[in-house]
Amino acid sequence: MFPYLRIGPFLVQMPGFALLAGLWVSTTLIEKEALHLKLNPAAILNMIFYGLLGILTGARLIYAVQNLNIYLSNPLSLFFLNTSTLNLPEGLIIGVIIAYLFGRHRKLPLRPTLDALAPGLAVFMIAVGVANILSGNAYGSPTHLPWAIYLWGEYRHPTQIYETVAALSILILWKMTSTESQGSGIKLLQVVALSASARIFLEAFRGDSSIWPGDFRAAQIISLIILALAIYLTKEWGKAELTTSH
């Protein structure tokens, strides 16, 4: 765990730094993949930029709407850099919608564009794992296994390492199969489905899961839904692709 690095008067948040580095590598790979798929890399990078801007702006605005009276009396607080006043799940939805609308406006073909994003998503998932290693977030449940790590006062499953290794394996798998069904959108679905599967399995070892009624872990239920959706789209898009190629 190495959450902060002090450089003179500045306190660098290392998990944030890992995410930024991950974003940089992701966009580099996306650019290469876009060129490979004969797409316009500049338009795709702009789409990512507006999507990210949409996530951050949306997350802050949604948080402000949820605390409307407070922000009406302190409107300047909207511009404070503070991650604790962001509503990220809703922000993510807004960011995806903005990126989609931008893509449509720039006439980017949907499924090839999604495939160009696949390696970026796989790399970003690795960065999330590294960020969690640095912050100690997403920690595991207590265990006495030989590879347990001492964290937050107990020996725990090194879930941050599990998720990093899983994300790395998904990237390798993407690389190994990257010549198959390019441009059909299925490459991204494959990364999404494998990431959801990894989450379903690894969430069981987490010590910080959100619990839903019935003692179910929220992340596993959400991942099951994402996996089912990915299977459905793989089937539909696979069929459509076969029809086009014949």
Next chain:
Amino acid sequence: MKSQTNISPLNSNRLITILSIMLIFGALWTFISRVPDSSPRQAGPPPNPKEGFTAPDFTLDLLDGGKVTLSELQGHPVVLNLWASWCLPCRKEMPAIERVHQRYKEAGLIVIGLNLTSQDSELDVRAFVQELGLTFPIALDRDGAVSDRYQLLGLPTTYFIDQSGIIRSIVVGGPMSEATIQSNVEDLLQEK
């Protein structure tokens, strides 16, 4: 744009089969790995300076005399702000903390300003409190033991602790906006 497809029915069907098997096993695994009622998390988390854990306990002298013990404040939401008189962002956010204290003290909120006295001087602390007109209790960490227990990495750091003594949110660095403090406090009060 024409996609560079070399998809075969075999590849597509194989992928769907593999993912469908994963879905079935995933559903079973989700059921098996539900969190049992008897799990340690139901009994309350151990003390750690981390969201979701019990705030590490301490007893410290107060600037105006008397003592404060964190565990004795259970039943009240607590804002624990770690600061020093030489820290510029601490100075900038203090008026906002004071206003929030004034606004919510009747609702049961307790604000504690935990001064890093091991790296400060009590004379400076007193002058700082008078200058800014702070009315909430100031605890003195004379030997630095509490800031060590909280693994303090930067000033200011603020912990938002619920009425069960569990840390709900941590803000490292500052200055915090008044809205940040207020929204975190309202979240704590809503849990009451």
